[in-house]
Amino acid sequence: MKLNIALLAGDGIGPEVIDQAVKVSNAIAKKFNHEIAWTSALTGAAAIDAVGEPYPDETHAVCMAADAVLFGAIGHPRFDNDPTAKVRPEQGLLKMRKALGLYANVRPTFTFPSLIDNSPLKRERIEGTDLIILRELTGGIYFGERGRKDDGNTAFDTCTYTKEEVERLAKLGFEMALQRSKKLCCVDKANVLETSRLWRQTVQAMEKDYPEVTVSYEFVDAVAMRLVQWPSSYDVIITENLFGDILTDEASVISGSMGLMPSSSIGVHTSLFEPIHGSYPQAAGKDIANPLATVLSAAMMFEDAFGLKEEAQAIRDVVNKSLAEGVVTEDLAGKNKAYKTSEVGDWLAANL
Numbered sequence: 001m002k003l004n005i006a007l008l009a010g011d012g013i014g015p016e017v018i019d020q021a022v023k024v025s026n027a028i029a030k031k032f033n034h035e036i037a038w039t040s041a042l043t044g045a046a047a048i049d050a051v052g053e054p055y056p057d058e059t060h061a062v063c064m065a066a067d068a069v070l071f072g073a074i075g076h077p078r079f080d081n082d083p084t085a086k087v088r089p090e091q092g093l094l095k096m097r098k099a100l101g102l103y104a105n106v107r108p109t110f111t112f113p114s115l116i117d118n119s120p121l122k123r124e125r126i127e128g129t130d131l132i133i134l135r136e137l138t139g140g141i142y143f144g145e146r147g148r149k150d151d152g153n154t155a156f157d158t159c160t161y162t163k164e165e166v167e168r169l170a171k172l173g174f175e176m177a178l179q180r181s182k183k184l185c186c187v188d189k190a191n192v193l194e195t196s197r198l199w200r201q202t203v204q205a206m207e208k209d210y211p212e213v214t215v216s217y218e219f220v221d222a223v224a225m226r227l228v229q230w231p232s233s234y235d236v237i238i239t240e241n242l243f244g245d246i247l248t249d250e251a252s253v254i255s256g257s258m259g260l261m262p263s264s265s266i267g268v269h270t271s272l273f274e275p276i277h278g279s280y281p282q283a284a285g286k287d288i289a290n291p292l293a294t295v296l297s298a299a300m301m302f303e304d305a306f307g308l309k310e311e312a313q314a315i316r317d318v319v320n321k322s323l324a325e326g327v328v329t330e331d332l333a334g335k336n337k338a339y340k341t342s343e344v345g346d347w348l349a350a351n352l
C-alpha cells in the first residue's frame, strides 16, 4: 500500500520524537511491504520564524493532499511570557484544527503492566483502566469571540455550541461505546452553563438510537475527582473542548507518564495523529524526551487512517517489549540506565 503522510514536527522536542516515529514507521513499512511518502511542512514557532505565520498556507496544502498527518508538538516559552505577542504558535494549532475540520480528538488512557507502579496513583486504583476521552476540538470557548472591552481592563471569552456540533461528536462516542463496553459518559457543567444544557439535551435525544448503550451524565468537577479515584469505572467519555483539554492531562497521570499517551483527531478532510504531551522546551535538543507517545500515535495512524491493524499491533508489541526490557528514556528509567530518545527509536525499529 502507498501511504502519503504529512509530517509536522513542530517545536521543542517535536522534531526529536517525530524522528523516532518515522524510523519505526519506515521499519514497519519495510516489513509489511508498504511504501511511505513523507512530506514535511512547518508549523508553530518554527513556522513563525521562517515565514511569520504558525500554520502557513503551504503547510495546509501539504496536509490536505496527505492521507494522514503525523504531528509532533507546538509551543515555545518565549511566547508564553509575552502577553502582547501578536502571533503565537498555538494559534497555528487551532487554525490547523479548524481548517482541517478536526472535530473529534480521541485520547485513550490505559495502563502498561510493567509501569503500573510508575503512576503516583495506587496500583489497586488504576489497574484495568482503559478509557477514551473524546474531546470536541473545533468549537466551544477555544473558538468563540474573545477580546478586551474599551477600558482595557475587562476581558471576555465566549463559549458557543450548536446542536450539530454536539451530535457529530456524540455519534462517534456512541459508536465507540458500542465497540467497547457499551458505556458512555457525557461530561458537562449543566448545572451552570447553557452550552452544557444543550449538550445534555442533544445527547439525551440520541439515546433512543443506541438502546444498547448505557449513558450517564456527570458534572466535570465530579469527574475530575472520580477520574483519579476510580478511573476504571469509565469507558467512553464525551465532552466539550476545554473540559476535554483539562481532563485528558489529568488522565495521563494514570498511565504513569505524559510521554506515553497517543491521540488521534478525526477530521472532515483528513485525520491527524499526535502525542498528547506538549513541546517540553526544557528538554529540546537534548535527546532525552520520551518518544513512545509519538510512536504509539503512529500505530493509531496505521490502524485508523489506513486500516492496517496488524502493523499497528506490531508497533504496540515492540513498545511493550521496550518497556518490559527497560529500554526507556529518563522519565521512566528510575534508578536504571536511561536511554536516549534516538536510542529508543533505533531499538524499536531494530526489534520489530
Ligand code: IPM
Pocket: 074, 075, 090, 093, 245
Ligand atoms: C492540547 C494542547 C493545546 C490545547 C494547546 C497547545 C493550544 O494543550 O492539544 O491539549 O489546549 O488544545
Ligand code: MN
Pocket: 245, 246, 249
Ligand atoms: Mn492540552
